[in-house]
Amino acid sequence: MALLNQAIGRSAGAQLGAGEATGLLLHRNYLAYRSAWWIFVTGFLEPVFYLFSIGIGVGQLVTGFEFHGQTIPYAEFVAPGMLAASAMNGSLLDSTFNFFFKLKYNKLFDQMLATPLTTSDIARGELSWSLLRGGIYSAAFLVVMVAMGLVHSWWAVLALPAALLIGLAFGGACMALTTYMRSWQDFEYVTLATLPLFLFSATFFPLSAFPAAVQWVVQVTPLYRGVVLVRELCTGVVTWESTVSVVYLVAMGLVGLVIVGRRLDKLLLS
Structure with missing residues (x-):
């Protein structure tokens, strides 16, 4: 609240620091979602139900898979x-549907630009909020994994920062793509892209299950890079692939953020 009062007391032409502007936008989104906490709960429960139904249910029929030379149970x-x-x-929910609504219909970003905020501030603030939301989901899911005895390595403490990198990559890229969308019908492409990623990024079965030619395609997809990173940390078998994944996800997120800033300049200031 002190940050908000300080910002309000500024002169109209004064510029805000990057951290201060991001803090203000995070606070604004917190106030908007404070009475809709159930949205966060439903978003967290979906992957938990998948884990119980597929990881535990189907796991009774599957002995396990070999991962870096060791066989691990299917649930793990x-x-x-x-x-x-x-x-x-x-990260996807806020960086696509909610971002599009604020940009095209609610005209919230136009109102923000009447304050000392800039388009770069808006891009950073919205991406930070999507990261926060994705981080909350991931932290809660990680607690469930620990409670179920599915984590056996101290490397797993880095799984949450890894999840934030995944949120950074998808948040930045999806916000950038959303600036090119013209109507709600365009969001069918989001489902068209994310559903295959979810099913075919070695989430439920190993990469070796694919034909050799398809394996190359899978390995360059962003969710696969995130799955590799988190799986290696949770199992305690960390290889060079984790380094590749970190570089890939950071680059994807930062490039997306730059594009968002430039697109907002064109859409809102020209």
């Missing part, structure tokens, strides 16, 4: 993939 194989998918879904 699926759970990290679901954690990565949870981070993607949490």
